[in-house]
């Protein structure tokens with residue numbers, strides 16, 4: 001007898017609730033259009049456009065030749081890489097951890113997933129400031145958690161205040177997601193603000209998942225601080241997400257890490273041992289070369305991003321109806337486009353930033369991620385980790401359309 005599966009029960013409820021990453025979907029669409037010969041300019045993907053620095057690539061080539069790396073290795077990461085990440089963390093942020101507190105993951109993204117699956121029980125509430133990085137609400141949902149959104153806007157530099165966090169807190173609050181510098185806004189919390197948030201979390205026994213992936217990309221007087229360095233009491237209820245992707249132009253290598261108390265890292269490592277086993281040895285050796293080397297290539301890239309940041313801000317300013325708060329970190333400009341909505345252009349009048357992004361891709365072949373992907377309609381996120389020429393041409397096409 002053939003039993004027909006009905007549409008409702010075919011997939012698990014857990015997975016059915018999760019949506020595709022909009023940022024990666026837009027990037028894929030732009031790349032497909034480009035491959036079909038269309039002159040697409042993409043501000044979509046959050047990845048540096050530079051090649052990975054040569055010494056890192058060479059370390060990977062050497063690693064690939066060594067038969068030792070053709071075999072399984074310890075599931076929580078190569079011991080030398082866990083040690084090097086601990087040393088790099090002390091060097092860069094001043095936070096002292098042991099190698100056993102470091103779990104090597106498939107990118108920072110998997111570190112976020114492990115953090116959610118290790119800390120969140122079904123029904124637990126997680127405070128998530130908006131605009132958020134698109135992956136957070138989906139992974140919280142996968143873990144059975146409930147995101148409690150805290151809206152922010154230009155008035156606070158897209159940063160959540162302790163008063164807002166306190167208003168969102170209930171007895172079910174398990175954790176806070178804290179991302180600074182921020183994707184998508186480029187907001188960077190000050191030392192005092194981080195201290196205040198950390199102190200509040202300690203006071204109320206709330207875990208903090210702190211995402212440090214953009215630690216080396218800050219501008220002007222903005223400075224990165226690691227929360228457990230400013231608030232040492234939080235060490236036992238804090239996990240750090242980080243990785244090599246943004247600092248060393250290594251998005252495709254897929255190496256990140258989760259740092260936390262020993263019991264959390266041991267538990268997350270158990271899960272990792274079943275879900276993943278070790279991260280690719282070749283990629284881990286590349287990451288080892290990256291974190292053990294100096295930060296000169298990162299400094300050069302940062303200087304280039306800073307130049308492009310000024311360029312894109314100037315050009316956004318020239319588009320009628322578009323404004324942008326100056327980002328202080330990462331490589332995103334989060335432009336307010338509310339003044340462009342409802343206006344008719346070439347026969348269409350986009351009513352939302354989502355429709356506006358669709359229209360811009362269609363009419364002028366410019367790919368930008370709509371704010372809806374980050375819980376913040378009315379905005380467009382431009383990744384300016386692309387060439388000066390592409391920035392100039394892309395913004396010119398939009399400005400012309402709205403002239």
Ligand code: PMP
Pocket residue numbers: 046106107108109110133179182183211213241242243244245251255256
């Ligand atoms: N955190 C944030 C805030 C990010 O923007 C990203 C990448 N877009 C990541 C984590 C994960 O980066 P990866 O998985 O490439 O290491």
